[in-house]
Amino acid sequence: MTPIEVNVERTAGDEGGGRRHPNTCPSCRSHFRDDELRHSLRVCAQCGHHFAVGAMERIEQMLDPGSFVEIGSELRAADPLAFVDLKPYTDRLLDAELATGLGDSLVAGSGKIVGRPAAVAVMDFAFMGGSMGSVMGERFCLAADLAVARRIPLISVTASGGARMQENILALMQMAKTVGAVDSLREIGVPYISVLAHPTTGGVIASFASLGDVVVAEPGALLSFAGPRVVEQTTGEKTAPDFGRSESNLRLGQLDAVVPRRELRGELAKLLVLFSPAEDEPTGDNEPLPQTGSDENPVDRVLGMFGLGRKRG
């Protein structure tokens, strides 16, 4: 058998050959117990670095306790190409499921945020690098279908290295499939809120993740089709230090906001209130929303309040 050369990219935190503990902050080197990190929503209490969050923990952070109902959990990837690289695809799937407790890289379902219902699709980078395969795409579409059927907003949280090469064209076609699902929300005016976590790259940022009516990101996340190393190798030019990061995406108009994780649930709750049908406005000391014709698309109504129009094809 021909040996396969593997290049391992080392980052600044890896010097000395030592492997960093997952609970050690890569920015300031503070170390935390797992319960401390869970309590702080996996944000470094010293410097604010955002650690990765698994899909189930993210759902726990975001939704009202006990409100989540999962859909599509029974789906598992097929292996139509009988793909083998360093090991068979079926073994990789099994290892990932044992390591994460998830059947694929996206968890779909519905729940509530401060009492407001939403369909949710949350990715987990720990499952094969959050790669986009047929099950991931199908689960996203199930969440979108649920949002359409119940006329409730869809919220996705993405973290992905891109398409899953082991599924080849079946992985790539999830881009078209998920974009079609977002379009079906748009047709009937059901809002879609996209939350981008570190890293959201490749086929996921190039499809549904960029198409939210509102697109927000966590601080410092890499959000780019290709990473800086690949761009530098391809173009022969040095990239800016914040290349592809949330902050530069905000500056360049690709994002509506950068939202720290501690504020995310509150911001999502506000958006769900703003996107609610007019007759559903909560009473209180909030200024009433302007009255509009009943046939107006509710997404257009809210975006119009902020002077943001949506492009329609």
Ligand SMILES: [Zn+2]
């Ligand atoms: Zn830190």
